[in-house]
Amino acid sequence: MTRIFTLLNGGVFLFIIAAWSAGLFDATYRIVDSKTVMTLIGATVVQSGIAFIAITRFLFPSSSGGTDP
Numbered sequence: 001m002t003r004i005f006t007l008l009n010g011g012v013f014l015f016i017i018a019a020w021s022a023g024l025f026d027a028t029y030r031i032v033d034s035k036t037v038m039t040l041i042g043a044t045v046v047q048s049g050i051a052f053i054a055i056t057r058f059l060f061p062s063s064s065g066g067t068d069p
Contacts, residue, residue, distance in 0.1 A: 005051060012040055 016032055023030035 005047070008047075009044060012044070016040065 016037070019029075020032040023032060
């Protein structure tokens with residue numbers, strides 16, 4: 001799970017760097033701005049939260065055997 005998480009976030013990071021670099025050389029191709037970065041940070045936080053909830057529910061199941069919190 002951590003490998004998938006690392007690969008996905010590494011891919012997003014590389015995409016940001018590539019798009020930002022392209023924007024430095026071509027002023028009409030500037031897609032990385034503050035809104036883009038904030039959206040990607042928010043998506044990473046949500047992805048991390050969902051992963052930790054899934055891991056916690058797997059490691060510590062409820063006493064009834066269900067998935068109740």
